[in-house]
Amino acid sequence: MSVKWREMSNHVFQTIEKLLTTSSTAVLYLDIGDFWQKESDPSFHASLASLVDSSERKSVTQFRFRRDAAAHLISLLLQHLVIASIAHVAFDQTFITRKPDGRGKPVPSSGDFAKLLDYNVSHHGGRVAIGIDVTSDVRPACIGIDLVDLNTAGLAIVDDFRDIFSLSERIAIKTHVDPVLQHRYLFSFWALKEAFTKAIGTGLTADLLAIQFSNVPLLSESCMYSDSAKCHFHADLLAWKFQLYFLENCFILAVATPTSKLLCHTSTSVERILLPDLLSSVSVDIPRPTTTSDAD
The missing domain is CATH 3.90.470.20 (4'-phosphopantetheinyl transferase domain)
Structure with missing residues (x-):
């Protein structure tokens, strides 16, 4: 053919x-x-x-x-x-x-x-x-994304991620005692770190403990989108926008872009x-x- x-x-x-x-x-x-x-x-x-x-x-x-x-x-x-x-x-x-x-x-x-133009790709679980x-008048183009299939992602134990999640991040994840909710919350943090490190071009070779997320929501059917997450890099608050989407009730999509007051x-x-x-x-x-x- x-x-x-x-x-x-x-x-x-x-x-x-x-x-x-x-x-x-x-x-x-x-x-x-x-x-x-x-x-x-x-x-x-x-x-x-x-x-x-x-x-x-x-x-x-x-x-x-x-x-x-x-x-x-x-x-x-x-x-x-x-x-x-x-x-x-x-x-x-x-x-x-x-x-x-x-x-x-x-x-x-x-x-x-x-x-x-800047673009980024991700695939997981058949998606x-x-x-x-696209470059605007107020900032250059830059984007990172990560897609996680919660049904495909294996069972994760929070303390096994000591080299990825800071103490404060692990404490936040453990606040959700229900295993299903904790699993979803952990991979929200994971997707955010992946999206950011892909946006800056380092991937997970970056110093992940220096990248700390806070104010991360628990995605659910009643919270299918949020841009509340904040990120400190080496203790400095980043002027970035971090968006989380809950797709098809089993996929987490994280999007990381530099921000500006206009956007x-x-x-x-x-x-x-x-x-x-x-x-x-x-x-x-x-x-x-x-x-x-x-x-x-």
């Missing part, structure tokens, strides 16, 4: 444009469903992989588990889709590189356009998300897209797969 990039103009592009008209930051996420198990056409994944360059194809093959490889491939397609949409260029003219500062954060390599931040009240637009829409957006002859979540 040979595949070709589709010309721009479809539902996913319209979704991106709509989200960014209401906020300078947006998150798209989707359920890859049983895409990673597709066996009816052995060339299906290879055909999709042909839409990205050789180094990106190699990165897909380095995952041990097929589900992770499939999520990474979908993540790459999302990155190219976002760049094509915002830069108004053809798909085959979108390129991804790494920041030259050695921190390894992926960025678009389309000349001056790279200065206008893939991309956070988008401090603007929340990130979040929208779920369907996998068939993504695949039909990037290729003219990839068949639309069915997933269990398409009818939701």
